[in-house]
Amino acid sequence: IVEARLNLMLREEILDGQTAVTPRVGIVMGSDSDLPVMKDAARILNEFGVPNEVRIVSAHRTPEMMFSYALSARERGIQVIIAGAGGAAHLPGMVAALTPLPVIGVPVRASALDGLDSLLSIVQMPRGVPVATVAINNATNAGLLAVRMLGIGDADLQARMAQYLEDTRDDVLVKAETLEK
Ligand code: RP5
Numbered sequence: 001i002v003e004a005r006l007n008l009m010l011r012e013e014i015l016d017g018q019t020a021v022t023p024r025v026g027i028v029m030g031s032d033s034d035l036p037v038m039k040d041a042a043r044i045l046n047e048f049g050v051p052n053e054v055r056i057v058s059a060h061r062t063p064e065m066m067f068s069y070a071l072s073a074r075e076r077g078i079q080v081i082i083a084g085a086g087g088a089a090h091l092p093g094m095v096a097a098l099t100p101l102p103v104i105g106v107p108v109r110a111s112a113l114d115g116l117d118s119l120l121s122i123v124q125m126p127r128g129v130p131v132a133t134v135a136i137n138n139a140t141n142a143g144l145l146a147v148r149m150l151g152i153g154d155a156d157l158q159a160r161m162a163q164y165l166e167d168t169r170d171d172v173l174v175k176a177e178t179l180e181k
Contacts, residue, residue, distance in 0.1 A: 096129050
């Protein structure tokens with residue numbers, strides 16, 4: 001079942017961005033059960049043409065893999081890491097502790113506590129080890145924030161983000177007008 005779920009989602013939504021080009025953004029998550037949420041980050045990055053990679057790396061179940069991923073990310077050319085986790089969501093914070101790269105945390109709604117547990121786990125980092133935390137299940141915003149971060153040194157990408165904002169505004173205006181008619 002796990003393999004079927006992975007295959008379906010990877011094929012349809014994620015593999016698009018998995019090119020031979022060096023990935024600029026690493027998207028990691030604690031479990032394949034986070035994929036339905038985290039795929040939105042990959043979708044945004046793919047829309048903006050930002051090469052990315054998607055990996056399942058658990059802080060608790062595969063701690064050694066988490067260490068090696070976070071420690072090697074910078075030298076592999078990764079510039080931003082998006083890390084999603086639910087419940088006792090230690091992955092974003094632990095990754096941030098191991099790399100100087102910016103880390104964006106996505107609290108995944110995964111337990112009986114409705115995602116508040118994940119949010120508080122991710123956002124309450126100690127001074128010195130920041131994680132930029134987005135709203136519960138909002139991997140779309142994590143993707144957009146990664147694009148904005150990369151846009152600081154990439155005028156073309158920044159221009160595309162400006163266009164995205166204009167498109168978003170136009171979209172709302174069209175809906176507002178339609179409602180008035
Ligand atoms: C976390 O535990 C994962 O990030 C996931 O959100 C949650 C539940 O994982 P599964 O039991 O579904 O694999 O580590």
